[in-house]
Amino acid sequence: MQKTPTNKDIECCVYCPTLCLSRCPVGRASGNVGLSPQSKQLSVWRIRKHLVEPSINTLAPAHHCLDCLACRELCDHNINVPANLAAARIELARQAGQLVPAEACRYDEEAAWARLRGMAPSWRRVDQCQALLVPGLEMLREENTDLLEALFRTLDRLGDLVVGVTRDSVLECGHHPYALGHHELAEEAARTSRKRFQRYSKVVFASPHCASFVRLKWPEAGLNLDKQYATLLEFLGRRIDFNRAGFYNRKVTYHDPCHFGRHLGLYQLPRDILKWATNSRAVEMLYTRERSLCCGGGYPVPEVAPQLASGIAAALMQEALATGAEELVIACAQCRSLLQGLPGGLPVRHILEILAEVEP
Ligand code: SF4
Ligand code: SF4
Numbered sequence: 001m002q003k004t005p006t007n008k009d010i011e012c013c014v015y016c017p018t019l020c021l022s023r024c025p026v027g028r029a030s031g032n033v034g035l036s037p038q039s040k041q042l043s044v045w046r047i048r049k050h051l052v053e054p055s056i057n058t059l060a061p062a063h064h065c066l067d068c069l070a071c072r073e074l075c076d077h078n079i080n081v082p083a084n085l086a087a088a089r090i091e092l093a094r095q096a097g098q099l100v101p102a103e104a105c106r107y108d109e110e111a112a113w114a115r116l117r118g119m120a121p122s123w124r125r126v127d128q129c130q131a132l133l134v135p136g137l138e139m140l141r142e143e144n145t146d147l148l149e150a151l152f153r154t155l156d157r158l159g160d161l162v163v164g165v166t167r168d169s170v171l172e173c174g175h176h177p178y179a180l181g182h183h184e185l186a187e188e189a190a191r192t193s194r195k196r197f198q199r200y201s202k203v204v205f206a207s208p209h210c211a212s213f214v215r216l217k218w219p220e221a222g223l224n225l226d227k228q229y230a231t232l233l234e235f236l237g238r239r240i241d242f243n244r245a246g247f248y249n250r251k252v253t254y255h256d257p258c259h260f261g262r263h264l265g266l267y268q269l270p271r272d273i274l275k276w277a278t279n280s281r282a283v284e285m286l287y288t289r290e291r292s293l294c295c296g297g298g299y300p301v302p303e304v305a306p307q308l309a310s311g312i313a314a315a316l317m318q319e320a321l322a323t324g325a326e327e328l329v330i331a332c333a334q335c336r337s338l339l340q341g342l343p344g345g346l347p348v349r350h351i352l353e354i355l356a357e358v359e360p
Pocket of ligand 2: 023026027036069071
């Protein structure tokens with residue numbers, strides 16, 4: 001995992017006329033060019049060049065990034081701004097202090113396991129299983145218990161017989177502490193998880209954050225991917241008989257989660273699933289696929305600037321409303337938490353809630 005920013009990349013941004021300015025949801029929602037991708041890189045450059053004192057304040061702009069990768073779409077130099085900013089949060093934390101304390105990285109695995117165990121059918125709660133389900137910490141939050149129920153109903157209705165849950169299902173992949181600047185915690189979590197995951201022939205991630213972190217960041221830490229680490233969407237997609245008739249009679253639009261979309265390139269499969277389920281193509285938003293807007297849920301923004309995260313979610317909801325769709329479909333529990341219940345917004349449904357309605 002990258003622990004120090006890349007000088008070449010930072011300097012490319014510092015001397016750039018901010019070509020990607022229009023793509024940054026943080027800059028757009030805050031109306032603050034001081035939070036543009038270029039300005040965030042500049043804030044890191046100024047600390048590293050000893051032009052300003054390292055402090056929580058001077059390092060704060062580096063925490064206002066969603067890891068959405070939207071800026072890279074307009075960058076002629078293919079700079080990965082979020083990876084540099086995440087590395088800067090790690091590198092400079094010792095001098096500047098931590099904006100987000102280590103305690104914020106810890107989540108209650110026992111409570112999460114109790115919730116998961118309570119929702120899983122008894123035959124899926126086994127000591128050993130062929131495919132381990134890892135819902136991710138967002139889906140394991142209390143407010144998303146109904147999503148867990150929809151997930152298990154979907155697995156049952158699609159005839160799955162191999163997915164199970166064990167205590168290993170609630171392990172942290174390392175993404176959350178990494179995004180918050182706690183590198184040691186992230187590596188420890190990643191190493192522990194990988195060791196435990198060795199027991200299963202396949203691991204299925206429901207969370208886009210976990211899936212992209214494991215596939216893209218673990219190898220950077222020397223953790224080779226010697227197992228099948230699948231996203232839940234890919235896993236379910238292989239179990240759907242696309243020749244069957246659809247069953248969901250609503251006009252929907254689909255939001256690409258950044259970590260399924262720009263990070264992993266998983267654009268077409270959710271659209272194919274929705275086309276099958278609704279007998280119709282999802283209506284597309286103006287900014288879609290590679291250009292889609294973030295929901296505001298990318299770490300660490302919800303922790304350091306929750307109001308800004310809500311403003312970013314509201315901007316995405318306006319895009320969804322403009323399509324004339326009846327529902328906004330998402331594929332990430334974090335997106336749902338940000339988008340659900342926005343005043344005047346569309347009903348928000350996780351794709352699992354739709355799939356859970358298919359006839360067995
Ligand atoms: S990411 Fe690319 S376009 Fe954006 S400021 Fe940096 S160099 Fe410029
Ligand atoms: S990754 Fe997203 S939030 Fe971060 S600088 Fe780029 S566009 Fe802005």
